[in-house]
Amino acid sequence: MSETVVIVGAGQAGLQTAISLRQGGFEGRVILLGTETRLPYQRPPLSKQVLKGEFDADRCTLRGQAFLDGQAIDFRPGTRAAALDCQRRFVQLESDQVIDYDYLVIATGARLNRVELSGSRLAGVHYLRTLDDALALRDELEGGDRLVVAGGGYIGLEVAASARALGCEVAVVEAQPHIMQRSALGPIADRLLDRHRKEGVEVHLGRLMTEIHGTSRVHAVSLDDGTLIETNAVLKGLGVRPDIGWLEGSGIETDRGVRVDAQCRTSDPRVFAAGDCAETRHPLYADPVVLESVQNAVSQGKLCAAAILGQDARYEDVPWFWSEQYDARLQMAGLPQPEDRVVVRDDDPNALTVLSMGADRLNAIQCINAPRDYMAGRKLIAAGASIDVERLEDASVPLQDLT
């Protein structure tokens, strides 16, 4: 009997699930529901190459229609799921149409944190999540004027760097005392802060944007210390949260995200979740983690497919992330833990390696322009190898020789 897998969400995680199902020999129906009208596309270039005009929209496409047809993936763009009935095993769409499943994969990703301030609806105020958001922001910045970025996280800082490359004057406003507070180790954040300031970005730390001024279009913003910054564009880069509101009442267990085990299975054995919307029990970490990254989306997409195919695969990949700002390539692997000791290993004006050390093992490595260290560190974390901490600070000893 032919089975049907319905995948809700056609981003990196949803598409990967579909591809991996076919690669694993799944012969039933694969239905891939996407809320946007575009083919599945990759998000990392949005804040970088797309804004700078280096990539057009098509260049972000992950797989073309010919590929989807060839793989018999029934892709349905412009389709939003509204509710899930796990007893009768169907997804209800916003259009009220109902789609039955044998297995369901929740890959709805994340939605933007929106903070409504006075003036939030003025022309020139942007968010960045979708390709269309990026194209609208690109059109705005092409004039090469002024931009205020609220939020000094990855998106905010990548946009700041892209806007500088376009010749805009840029200010970044971050509520925390450090940029990238949530994920970057101190020395990495400090180095990047320095870099942004050297590039002429005005960075306001520990400040909140409180008001956006303008009549039809933004012309200035106010900060909580009374600072007034003139601008004609604002980007609100205030992070995202799992897009799981539509699961209310379904009985699927959620907390910060959809709770899944190391096989990506939810509280219902026929329902799986992958990517930004999943809150995962990862064997490396005591507490469940929500990982917003391409690596996680791809790893979990593969795991969902494996589980549906009856294979016993479990999450074991070390989480990894990257960012690019100016010519600084930031590569990070593992997650720093609260008790860790932070060690700066290499200190060169253009490169930096920072390690987050547990008692005798490496928990995380974060590098700027040091791919050799990064790759070595990623392997050390994966191996759970104990490390000679004494020699760690000696940059002349290659990382891979420290076990």
Added chain:
Amino acid sequence: MITLKVKDRDGEVHEIEASEGNTLMEVLREYDWGVAAICGGMCSCGTCHVFIEEGATERFPEPDVDEEDLVDMLEFSREGVSRLSCQLNLEARHDGLALELAPDE
């Protein structure tokens, strides 16, 4: 359009057509046997690793130091023939090129 000969991870050889102007990675990820290219061409992950046929590597510009460092650290890297396909821009002179996908790490 140019033609490439690509040996996949199961040893099967595919003759494929590619447009000049794309990177080799962008062409290879279109196939179910192709490369994962997780980072999308940022020279950050090593998941688009290929071996260019012996003697043909000079048909591409030399790798920059970032690519070289990353490739050196890959488990299956082979001296002289390993490249990251996201860093290779295809041109007319690459018609007929033969290459092999490196094993997954």
